[in-house]
Amino acid sequence: MKLIYILIALFFTTTSYAQVDQKKQRAIDSSHHVAINPKNSIDVRLKAYKYCAWKTIYVDFNQGLKHSIAFLEFAKTSSDYKMTSKAYHYLGHSQMMLGLFDEASKTLQEGLDNAIKNNYHNGIAELNGDLGNLNNSLGNSELALAYHYKSLEHSQTYNLRIEYARAQINIGEIYEAQGKYKLSIETFEEALNYCHINKLVGFKSSIYESLGDINLSIKEYKTAEKNYTTAVDYAKRLNNNNRLIHSLNKLGELHIVLNNLITASAYFKQALHIATTRKAYVSQAKIRANLAHTYLLQNDTRSALEYISLAINQFENLKIKDDLDKAYIIAANIYSKRNQISESHNYYQKAYHLAKESNLLQTLKLASEGLALTHEKRGDLLNSVKYHKEFNTYNNKIRDEEDIKDIIRLDLQDTYKQKSFKDSINKVNEIKQLQFEYNKKEERSKLKNYIAITSILALILIVLCITYYYFENKKTAAVLAAKNKAIKAALKDKEILLKEVHHRVKNNMQVVSSILYLKSKSTEDDVTKEALSDSKKRIDAMQLVHQKMYQKGNYQQIDVLEYFNDIVNLLLKPIQSPEDRFEVHGKVLWLDVEQAQALGFILHELIANSIKHAWRKTDQKQVDIRAAKTGTNTITFNYTDNGEGLPERFNIETTKSFGMKLVYSLSTRQLLGKIETNNANGFALNITFNAR
Structure with missing residues (x-):
């Protein structure tokens, strides 16, 4: 069985996770040829470089890094400061995703200075937000907040709606991570209202997902499920597959907490299917890790090991550190369950070192506890004691933070309970109002029934009368139709006769006119000739009337x-x-x-x-x-x-x-x-x- 997992891992290693599918890769390669061709205009080449970077930075970080570097180098040679700012944004994002935080910091700061120099407001807001995200990844939440607030203020000053909404969401997420749930909820609700007013529907799925995270943290599970489901609905409505994958994954994590493992597994599989179809490899790794955790909780270590092996291989090949520590812990727990102490120890060790780099207390606690147990099983009591002490240290730190968070949770839960109580009172009043309206409706219904019966009887009488008059009118209509037919025939004959009369009158006048014309030509007396000519013209004027009537068919x-x-x-x-x-x-x-x-x-x-x-x-x-x-x-x-x-x-x-x-x-x-x-x-x- 172990050999099978090694073969699976080897397969994914050799294929190197070509994250961009062949069709898109061909389009990217084609654009790259356009970009490097010096015969093309600068504007065309810039757009081609931008396309290559944009299509790769979110799915293939290494390829995204390569295209972003080329994009920035070429953009710097042009005078297009907008494209240059976008290139800095893409490169900084790629470096950050690959864990190159120092390089990312340098790139983004240089990009911000360039945007400020050119007074490019969109770039200033966007790069401040990027620096905020970078510092948040490094654990510098206060500095991250400072950058996001700069982005927020700049966006508000220059009416940059998208960047303003994005800054609000980033600030809300940092407050959530800090355990400042009230501030986080207020920020997200403000962002939601802003998006509603400005019709920025694309952000709503993300906001509802974040609100669900807060509800999950304060153990308001029903509200969390409602918000996650709303996030899923918005993602489906907008055909946003990445957000849909995230929200389905969150629903799965919620049901793990609720111990609804079958439901959780169903959500994870649904998310994994979409991620696989859309070739979202980063999401695939995280979802497979969650599925492995679900199978572990169900004591199905065989399926759990299959999924975690694929997940870790994806994380490592893609050089993704986010959630890799959790995957190592899940793998270690699976091997521990299977009594494979050496493999379990190795994964606890990997999780420990990774968490140490990023100061991830929860992972450090779990990894140190696992290492203490594996060292104890190996007979290495000295290291076992060492890691037990570290476990107690991290556990106490987490407990202190949890105590503070518990107070906040209780306060928020009380707020939610008060809100629920008010909602319950409102619902009772609504039910009473509905009951009152129902009773009135019943009374109206009875009255309507009486009216309906009376109306039906009246209708029957009316129908009988109408039937009688119908047949009488039918007889009269038959007589009138026969008479009308005769009248129409007579009228048609009259019209034909009238048309013929006018035609003949016109022809007769034409004859008279011709006779007068001929007579005037044969007469030598000027007075007579003039009289004949005048008479001819008068006849012609009269003839025109008859000609018009004949041509138009209008004799009136x-x-x-x-x-x-x-x-x-x-x-x-x-x-x-x-x-x-x-x-x-x-x-x-x-x-x-x-x-x-x-x-x-x-x-x-x-x-x-x-x-x-x-x-x-x-x-x-x-x-x-x-x-x-x-x-x-x-x-x-x-x-x-x-x-x-x-x-x-x-x-x-x-x-x-x-x-x-x-x-x-x-x-x-x-x-x-x-x-x-x-x-x-x-x-x-x-x-x-x-x-x-």
Whole structure:
């Protein structure tokens, strides 16, 4: 069996945990070629370097370190201080994850100085936060807090919402580690409220997970489970697999405390499945260690040994120190359970040295106790006594800290109990209110039943009446349908007949117009020729009305502006020179056929009058025609030209001119309107009448 575990370890060692899957690695390699190609622009190369670093620093620390160094070296040669600041951030993170704390400190401080020099606020806030995280990892919590508060203040001053939220979360986590649970809870709740206001949903899973950690510390297990579950929900909603893995792992750890080992194992396996699918190797190592602990508590040392061997191999190959001490302790306990004293002693020794470096009291306590027992079993009483003394020392230190924390826990538990009591009172009141509302609802329900029965009876009566009227109406409708069919057929025949009549009228007018034209051509007398020509044009104007009706299929109304344009084209276009201007103004205006035809005759006479009397041969000609609806039913027609105007004592009511007599007659008798003339700037005529 031991050989099997050695072979498993050898397999993972030879594969070296290629943490980036092949598809992503190909993309990273492709970007790296872009980055190192001097033919590409600086901006393109910077983006390529950034991509390589960003895709590796969180999953493959060694590769992340290599790409971050290259990114920073190239960024320093450019003038892009934003990219340079981001490169410092990536490199510092990679160095910190690999335990290169001195190098990380130097890198991050240099990056902060560079950001301050360039007055780059995002970089200042981010790198202060990085230095805070570094000092927290080194156990300098007060200095870490100072850096995080600098990040917080800077973010608040320059409205950097993401960095502000991140700083609040980091501060809350440090307070939690210090046992300042009240301050930690207040900080996290403030951060939660800030994220809610600013719609920073991405941080909520992390905050709820941290609140769950505090609840677990003060033994408020139900509240802890509620917060961890909320963290899981937010992680799923945002498709944040890393946070989902963390929160599921925390739920597993909670159920170990509650001794619900089967539930804990289920959560760990769920987290491990996601971590394996997403190739999150760091998380895999931590979860496998927790699964090993769970199997150990269930006395399944075979499964426990399998998982812890894989976990430790991952930790060591990835050079991860975080939680490695705990994995060594679990391995030592498993071997101790299997009475393999030598292996147990080796792992206690490893845990002891690792904890000594980072001053991890809990691990030092467990490791010294384990070493004391293994030395005793080996017969080395001198070292056994030595480690027993160390165990007592560390135990006393932890007990002193635990006593202080117990006081804080009791205070917080009392706060939670008071809150729970208030919640209980509120729930009792809510239940009473619900009972009252239920009783009222029951009464309303009975009343509704009576109303429903009455309504059903009334409805039946109504349905019977409707049925009777339906069949009666159906009979009537059948008779009406037959009559309507006959009416529609007659109407269709009438429309066809009317269309044919207008078509024939138009054709007859065309014939008359042609006859007049031919007669005028064969007549030598000028007066007769002019009379025949005028008559032809009047016939053409009348013909246009019938043509419009025939084309549009509307025998009730026509668009007078379109009709006017046709008359202008008929009469004025033949005499128009490039300098002349003949315009019809207004929007679409539909009028009764008779009124439209009357206006057409009037316009024809006015244009004919202008052509004969208004201009000399060399004059620039100008005619403006307007027709519009000015009131609910009032139509205004206006005609102006720039000619010589009417004679001084001209009176349209008493004139002997046939054309102007026709204009006056059509305006007052057929249109029943008012007519006005004006000689201010040429000739102007205005007619106002009511539309039919």
